[in-house]
Amino acid sequence: MNKSIKSIIVLTCICLVVALSLSLVNSITAPVISKHAGDEAAKKLAVMLPGSDLEKLEFDNGKFPSIVGAYRDKGGKGFVFELQTNKGYTGGDIYFLAAVDLSGKIIKLEFNNYPETRGTADAFVNLYTNKNIPVTDTLGGATVASGAIKNAIIEASELFSNYATLEVSDIVSAYPLMPSIMPYAKTESGDIGQKELEIPDGAPSTITGIATPSTGAGYIVTAKSGEELLVLGVNPYGKVFYMSDIDGNDMLQNPDHAQIIEDVESLESIYKKNHNSITDLMIKKEIIASADEAKEVDFGKISSNVVAVYELTNGTAFIAAASGYSGRITVCYVIDSDGNVVDYATLEQTETENHYDGTAYGTEISFNSYAGRFDGLTVDTITDETLLIAGATYTTNATKNAWNDIKEAYAALTQEAE
Amino acid sequence: MKEFILILVSSVLVNNYVLSQTLGICPFLGVSKKLNQAVGMGMAVTFVMVIATAVTWPIQNFILSSFDLGYLQTIVFILVIAALVQLVELFLKKAVPALHKALGVYLPLITTNCAVLAVCINALKDNNVPDMGSATFLYALLYAFGSGIGFLLAMVMFAGVRERIAASKPPKAFEGTPITLISAAIVSFAFLGFEGLFSKL
Amino acid sequence: MNRSSVLLKGIIKENPVLVLLLGTCPTIAITYNVMNALGMAVSAAIVLICSNIAISLLRKLIPANVRIPCYIVIIAGFVTIVQMLCEAYFPAIYKPLELFISLIVVNCIILGRAEMYASKNSVLDSFLDAVGMAIGFAVALIAMASIREIFGSGSFLGFEIPILKDYNIPILGAVPPNGKVYGFGGFFVFAILIAIVNKIMSKKKKPKAEFGCEGCPMADSCNKTECEKEEAE
Numbered sequence: 001m002n003k004s005i006k007s008i009i010v011l012t013c014i015c016l017v018v019a020l021s022l023s024l025v026n027s028i029t030a031p032v033i034s035k036h037a038g039d040e041a042a043k044k045l046a047v048m049l050p051g052s053d054l055e056k057l058e059f060d061n062g063k064f065p066s067i068v069g070a071y072r073d074k075g076g077k078g079f080v081f082e083l084q085t086n087k088g089y090t091g092g093d094i095y096f097l098a099a100v101d102l103s104g105k106i107i108k109l110e111f112n113n114y115p116e117t118r119g120t121a122d123a124f125v126n127l128y129t130n131k132n133i134p135v136t137d138t139l140g141g142a143t144v145a146s147g148a149i150k151n152a153i154i155e156a157s158e159l160f161s162n163y164a165t166l167e168v169s170d171i172v173s174a175y176p177l178m179p180s181i182m183p184y185a186k187t188e189s190g191d192i193g194q195k196e197l198e199i200p201d202g203a204p205s206t207i208t209g210i211a212t213p214s215t216g217a218g219y220i221v222t223a224k225s226g227e228e229l230l231v232l233g234v235n236p237y238g239k240v241f242y243m244s245d246i247d248g249n250d251m252l253q254n255p256d257h258a259q260i261i262e263d264v265e266s267l268e269s270i271y272k273k274n275h276n277s278i279t280d281l282m283i284k285k286e287i288i289a290s291a292d293e294a295k296e297v298d299f300g301k302i303s304s305n306v307v308a309v310y311e312l313t314n315g316t317a318f319i320a321a322a323s324g325y326s327g328r329i330t331v332c333y334v335i336d337s338d339g340n341v342v343d344y345a346t347l348e349q350t351e352t353e354n355h356y357d358g359t360a361y362g363t364e365i366s367f368n369s370y371a372g373r374f375d376g377l378t379v380d381t382i383t384d385e386t387l388l389i390a391g392a393t394y395t396t397n398a399t400k401n402a403w404n405d406i407k408e409a410y411a412a413l414t415q416e417a418e
Numbered sequence: 419m420k421e422f423i424l425i426l427v428s429s430v431l432v433n434n435y436v437l438s439q440t441l442g443i444c445p446f447l448g449v450s451k452k453l454n455q456a457v458g459m460g461m462a463v464t465f466v467m468v469i470a471t472a473v474t475w476p477i478q479n480f481i482l483s484s485f486d487l488g489y490l491q492t493i494v495f496i497l498v499i500a501a502l503v504q505l506v507e508l509f510l511k512k513a514v515p516a517l518h519k520a521l522g523v524y525l526p527l528i529t530t531n532c533a534v535l536a537v538c539i540n541a542l543k544d545n546n547v548p549d550m551g552s553a554t555f556l557y558a559l560l561y562a563f564g565s566g567i568g569f570l571l572a573m574v575m576f577a578g579v580r581e582r583i584a585a586s587k588p589p590k591a592f593e594g595t596p597i598t599l600i601s602a603a604i605v606s607f608a609f610l611g612f613e614g615l616f617s618k619l
Numbered sequence: 620m621n622r623s624s625v626l627l628k629g630i631i632k633e634n635p636v637l638v639l640l641l642g643t644c645p646t647i648a649i650t651y652n653v654m655n656a657l658g659m660a661v662s663a664a665i666v667l668i669c670s671n672i673a674i675s676l677l678r679k680l681i682p683a684n685v686r687i688p689c690y691i692v693i694i695a696g697f698v699t700i701v702q703m704l705c706e707a708y709f710p711a712i713y714k715p716l717e718l719f720i721s722l723i724v725v726n727c728i729i730l731g732r733a734e735m736y737a738s739k740n741s742v743l744d745s746f747l748d749a750v751g752m753a754i755g756f757a758v759a760l761i762a763m764a765s766i767r768e769i770f771g772s773g774s775f776l777g778f779e780i781p782i783l784k785d786y787n788i789p790i791l792g793a794v795p796p797n798g799k800v801y802g803f804g805g806f807f808v809f810a811i812l813i814a815i816v817n818k819i820m821s822k823k824k825k826p827k828a829e830f831g832c833e834g835c836p837m838a839d840s841c842n843k844t845e846c847e848k849e850e851a852e
Binding site: 018019022023026030 | 489490493
Binding site for chain 1: 677680681682684685688689692693695696699700703704706707708710
């Protein structure tokens with residue numbers, strides 16, 4: 001019996017001594033460790049908004065249950081929100097970070113814990129990045145998750161509006177008008193995919209914003225004429241064909257705003273850029289040997305995806321840009337005065353690459369064999385069959401849209417000539 | 419349901435403790451010479467892994483974390499495992515002597531099996547399976563069970579391999595341990611094939 | 620046994636990893652780069668030396684029937700201290716080794732030396748034994764890691780080696796920076812090392828390294844006779 005008691009006492013003593021020493025060491029090291037963890041967390045937040053100096057914001061947790069943390073950049077770059085919701089489909093915690101700039105646009109979205117259907121986290125990042133808060137879109141097939149994430153972002157935007165006005169820039173406020181100004185410039189999903197362009201240095205101070213649809217078939221410019229905010233539609237050549245106020249009321253003939261038209265048309269550097277790249281591409285694809293061979297033809301009001309028309313020695317080159325599966329597809333048809341298609345080239349595309357099973361999908365439009373389809377065809381003999389790429393619906397639709405618009409433009413031009 | 423399958427597939431095949439994570443090597447190489455030894459050890463290890471996780475998981479989550487005693491994890495866990503192994507041995511001796519005779523000699527070795535301690539620590543982690551979200555007790559137990567079965571699977575497979583080795587004649591310097599290790603290398607290489615399983619599920 | 624042989628035997632003749640075949644888990648698992656190997660070698664050395672000294676100091680006090688739990692508590696204590704210090708002051712080294720520093724507590728080398736040597740010898744001898752074993756462990760780890768990192772990742776201690784970087788064999792080590800670690804490399808390089816050691820030993824007519832009951836710290840409680848009976852079957 002004595003032996004057992006001695007054993008237990010010895011064991012207990014050793015345990016106690018060890019436990020005490022451990023707690024001593026712990027009191028020294030624990031603060032250092034938690035500081036490291038804090039630094040790591042701060043680094044993760046800083047990555048969301050590069051170059052920012054973040055300060056933590058205080059808020060009422062009861063009012064904003066989905067917000068774990070809110071931070072503002074002292075330098076004015078924007079905000080970073082740590083959001084968490086368990087109202088998704090699986091009931092697990094969806095934890096993500098959102099970086100929002102001062103205008104309310106989501107600059108970066110990152111999911112750190114995502115227990116929902118695999119792969120949809122990336123889809124959400126694609127869907128919501130560069131959209132303004134509060135977001136309205138939902139992801140097809142992930143309704144419950146969309147709702148949860150959307151609502152978390154709505155809470156963030158409510159908190160956001162406590163600190164900054166959800167100011168929508170002029171150009172963004174003009175986006176709703178774009179479908180009526182450029183009805184053809186839509187992608188398959190119905191989205192115009194506006195890209196905001198930088199206002200060049202030295203531009204008139206009346207210009208407040210410039211944007212272009214993803215197809216590149218024209219421009220939208222916002223300008224301030226006195227107190228009035230005007231929205232102008234510009235064709236790829238830099239010719240204004242549309243002007244209205246923010247509500248869509250036509251102002252094109254209004255003499256008070258004539259100066260604005262001049263200002264907008266003076267932004268040559270924006271428009272010229274587009275053209276150099278087109279002639280470069282034409283040279284690359286051997287439609288012409290040098291830029292001198294192509295003379296620009298001004299075809300006035302844009303009504304289609306046709307981006308440019310050039311007079312060449314062997315015919316007229318029509319360049320059209322349409323939205324394919326992964327982005328802009330730019331095609332060039334050279335048609336002579338008799339309606340024969342004398343040359344064809346796909347100038348730009350970023351479609352789906354070769355599959356391992358050997359099909360080329362959308363990229364087929366870059367192959368020489370595709371250009372060969374148009375040999376001997378005329379404006380009237382090109383059909384849907386000519387353009388069809390099996391298995392690449394979006395690409396085919398884009399090429400069809402491009403061709404139909406070119407056909408229209410050709411008809412309009414030949415009619416003019418007559 | 420899907421989560422159960424994911425956890426099992428992950429712990430048995432994709433992240434097999436012996437062949438992918440290279441833990442639990444000592445018993446793996448020492449006790450896999452004969453099939454009955456391999457099976458006995460594998461089952462004993464699985465048993466201890468599950469029960470150890472069942473005890474350590476609540477201890478960590480309800481006692482250690484609540485009182486900020488996280489640093490005591492290593493000590494507490496290894497003591498629990500050592501005590502459990504002793505208890506299991508005593509229990510088997512009294513209750514199921516036949517089983518004790520078969521397994522008994524391996525039980526003390528399980529205490530120093532790194533895989534068991536590793537399983538107890540890893541079972542606490544979230545994301546043992548990608549996109550799984552937070553761990554729950556049930557998932558932790560399932561993970562422990564899967565890890566044990568993976569260990570058993572590796573042992574049994576390797577017992578077969580070793581019988582073949584015993585019948586062959588490797589170079590003098592490689593006889594014994596080195597050739598066993600090279601075979602283990604090749605088997606672990608084969609298990610790499612399970613990597614892509616997750617994207618298919 | 621004179622003092623110097625106590626120290627030296629751990630390095631070559633009774634190298635814990637390459638001859639006694641103890642502590643193989645970390646050897647195979649973390650040696651995909653040399654930095655890890657150094658971190659592990661130092662951590663294990665600290666635990667080994669401290670616990671050998673502590674257990675040797677207490678050897679007369681600890682009753683035989685609770686000695687294993689006592690050793691475990693003492694070793695676990697030192698492991699936890701090393702863990703905390705490493706996490707606080709060397710976080711970069713700690714990160715890849717996080718789990719394995721915890722696993723030092725079940726490393727057969729440490730428990731084995733405690734049971735077989737420290738509990739029966741003086742403090743100074745235990746200290747020297749620990750130092751020798753620690754150096755032996757370090758030698759084995761660094762040898763493994765050097766081969767795996769140089770040929771597996773084409774680098775050494777994180778510095779890239781120009782020509783080898785292009786011809787590296789990823790399966791030997793890991794895909795940097797935090798990629799998949801291949802178990803194949805661990806087993807394979809370990810096999811080569813032991814084969815080399817066996818070759819050297821056979822020239823000196825020493826017994827080959829074999830896995831089995833001898834090195835196992837539980838040998839006593841394992842009840843040797845039963846073990847042999849199993850082997851004989």
